Amino acid sequence: MSVRSNSKRKNAVQSAILPLAFGAVLVTAWQTGLLHKLLNTDEYVLPYPTRILTIIGENSDKIMENVWASLEVALLGLVFGSILGYLIAVFAAAFTKIGSGSLTIISSFNAIPIVALAPVIINWTKDVSPEAEVRSTVAKVVIVTIVCMASMSVNAYRGLTELPAFSQDLMKTYGAGRITEFAKLRLPNSVPYIFTALRVSVPVSIISALVSEYFAEYVIGVGRQIRENILIAQYSTAWAYIIVACVIGIAMYVLLIAAEALVLKKRR
Amino acid sequence: MRLSKKALAVLITAAMITSAMTACSSSSSSADASSASSSSTAGSSTADGATADGDRIIAAAKEGKVGNWGLGNEYEIFALLTKYGQENKFISQAFDMDGFDDGSITLASAMTYNELGLVKNSYEGGYKYGDKVGIIDMNDEGVAMLEDNLFCTKEFAKKNPNTVKAFIAASMKGWKYACENPEEAAKIVYEAGSSVSSDHQAYMASEVKKLCETDTKGNKVTDYGKMDEAAMQQTLDLAKKYIKLDDSTAADKLKSLTLDDIRSTSYWEDAMKESFDKPEKTDVSIQLKWLPQAQFMGYFVANAKGYYKDVGLNVNIVSGGGDIGETTAVNNGTVDFGVTWVSNLISANAGGMDLLEIAQVYQRSGLVLVYKK
Incomplete structure (x- = not known):
């Protein structure tokens, strides 16, 4: 029983960590401009996260x-x-x-x-x-x-x-x-x-x-x-x-x- | 007030759903249900031509029945509403005139060369109102903002000055020919892949000619593509006042913009004197603001008459329409030139683009508000 719930918790942690890590990598790539190079776009059409967050804060x-x-x-x-x-x-x-x-x-x-x-x-x-x-x-x-x-x-x-x-x-x-x-x-x-x-x-x-x-x-x-x-x-x-x-x-x-x-x- | 409106909306929706359901289950047609819910259609419009335009605007604004498409087309309407002390609000108008026709919009936005023709005329797609419609002209009201221009990026103009000048020269030659021969121009556009009927195309050409050859004050203009300093300044001033940007960086930039940030007259001047050399770039493209129609007849005529070939250019005319952003397409290099409204170029530059107007094709505003007489 305890083994089962343990592995369940492990699973839950794993399923949370992976998306979070991916999200962190994505945001970092986005903010540093790596994402723009990968997608062959400019910071105009895809603005940096900091700028977007500023606008959300201001409005x-x-x-x-x-x-x-x-x-x-x-x-x-x-x-x-x-x-x-x-x-x-x-x-x-x-x-x-x-x-x-x-x-x-x-x-x-x-x-x-x-x-x-x-x-x-x-x-x-x-x-x-x-x-x-x-x-x-x-x-x-x-x-x-x-x-x-x-x-x-x-x-x-x-x-x-x-x-x-x-x-x-x-x-x-x-x-x-x-x-x-x-x-x-x-x-x-x-x-x-x-x-x-x-x-x-x-x-x-x-x-x-x-x-x-x-x-x-x-x-x-x-x-x-x-x-x-x-x-x-x-x-x-x-x-x-x-x-x-x-x-x-x-x-x-x-x-x-x-x-x-x-x-x-x-x-x- | 707000709460009660919401409650009302919820109630109505619930009532409509129940009525739709009962209509279904009692095997009566759903048309009954919809006609049952349509009770009154406000019989307020007692048409008398004596009512002054100002009163008309105030009345429509108070009722919340002024229509516009929004999406960057609304600034002249805001300026007009402000002029008459009304709140800057409008009903979002679809790209047809059904809202005007069914009375949910009493003052509807229309371009003289397009929607006005559809409302008045009886050809295919027309609403057959004839002279039963009246118009309020933005030029007469002193709130005109200039519309269709010709632009490219500052970088492109700097790198390819001769291409830009050659393109302006040939295009304006096309505009001149089109305005002198609107019927032939309409035919050329129609054959080039028109989006509307040939009758409407001919109407459009005759109206566009007026916009190219008359300024905001009603004076005749003979220089096609000329940038009238005063009209440009008025456009910029109104843009600064009525374009509301949430992005504070862009809003600050908008406030600081001067005419020199958005246009250069030198390319057009050289083009008119035909003082340019071989184009640096010979294969170029131009993004239209909308579907192929006589609104852009000058470019189609220049292409068909070989004016572009004469100056060593091979031009691809790219159709717009829907949600294609002409400023974005030019800014990211998908196309070299574009046609947009001056106000749209201003907000794009405020947002960080580096666009440059190189010619002003329409000398006056083509926007009017139409009402039923």
């Missing part, structure tokens, strides 16, 4: 305002999309005949590029509010919702239908109704699948939030700032927002992994 208020705007869209879309996706999966699992077919259609939403989806949704939501800020937020959230919905519905459907052998027969011998079967068997069985879906949709929610900002009427958000700054040739500032976007993505993913560990550990 923390403005950056945070944009971060909250993007985060709000990503999280709302993630929540709406996941709930909606799960409900669709429940529906599909209850009526498998129509269900599996409709799931195929929904999963095809995942194949629509956000750049194609965004203008359509923005047009669709044009009348929801006279305030550009409100209708842009709605449009962006709907885009993220659609994208997140797809991965959740497909995964949750598997969780709701791919049950352990004979478990359904067991429920039947107990005389359980459909509701009990759902609550005691299908729902718990789907929990790991929910996390599988979230592992996909959390990063995707951020990416789609950033890209949808390109097209939104109301000018705000980390993604929009990246594009604006690149187009007026302010690469240092663009990179500041790119770094911030990376941090958001990593932070949300780490939170998800922690939540998954917590929830799934309790189940065992």
Whole structure:
């Protein structure tokens, strides 16, 4: 037992050290200009980390305002999309005949590029509010919702239908109704699948939030700032927002992994 | 106020999703759901031509219905809004005029040679408004900033002075011919791989001609590519005021820029006198700011008429469009020359690039705000 946990800890340390060491090497190469030589680029298009960090420090208020705007869209879309996706999966699992077919259609939403989806949704939501800020937020959230919905519905459907052998027969011998079967068997069985879906949709929610900002009427958000700054040739500032976007993505993913560990550990 | 807006957005999204769901499950078409959610379309625009432009600008700004593309095209709009005491805010406008058409933007940005034509005209892609649209001209409002120019890096100009002069000379000859024969120029551009219909191309050529031959005050200009000192200075002054850079190093640099940091008139002057020798570099390329269209007709004409060949140059015209940054492409040596707006060159130099304007093709601003009469 102790040997096992020891090796586990060793593994954890190893899996942390390697990426950290790689990161350190990368940043050093970046700051010393080695990276620029390797990539055959200049310090203009790829500014030094110190300059990027200075800009982040100097503009923390403005950056945070944009971060909250993007985060709000990503999280709302993630929540709406996941709930909606799960409900669709429940529906599909209850009526498998129509269900599996409709799931195929929904999963095809995942194949629509956000750049194609965004203008359509923005047009669709044009009348929801006279305030550009409100209708842009709605449009962006709907885009993220659609994208997140797809991965959740497909995964949750598997969780709701791919049950352990004979478990359904067991429920039947107990005389359980459909509701009990759902609550005691299908729902718990789907929990790991929910996390599988979230592992996909959390990063995707951020990416789609950033890209949808390109097209939104109301000018705000980390993604929009990246594009604006690149187009007026302010690469240092663009990179500041790119770094911030990376941090958001990593932070949300780490939170998800922690939540998954917590929830799934309790189940065992 | 902010909180309530957010709450509103959340509520609306939730409502839309539920309505979309019920629409799906009750087998009614989703078109019903969308039309159900579209309740009112503000019937505020009582069109009377008597309303002064100033009032119009103030009203649109208060409603938050002034549109612009952003991405470095917004500074004249900021200057205009400031002039009328309004907050420097705009709605992000797509590269079509649908927002203007459906009324979500009441004062929409348009280039005289492009979007204005689409709004007015009835050819393919047009919105057929005819004379039912009014315009507010940046030149008349005194907030004009100069747009399409010709530039290269300072290093390139220093190393290849004769190439630069030969290129300017042939290009301006092309511009002169194009402005004298806009219909033929439009045809040449259309055949060279145009992005829009030939009708729109012809309209564009006739409007671009006006921008090349009239200055910001409305006076006639006969020297193609001339850098008008006062107009350049006004562009730089407005740029310093309205380009907001988060990078403090770049912001400080922007404040310190003078005209001598961004342009040199000597290459153009020598080119006009045809006093240059054999080009140092003969194979050169020029990056356009946008897709091939009559906006750049001078270069296409110079190429088609063999003006570049006459001065010993072999020119490759590189199409722009989308997110291609012409300043970046020239700065990193992908191309030798570029066409950009003066304000974009200014922000690029503030950010650390070393670009040099060598000719100013458009003598006045082509940006207008359009409204429905």
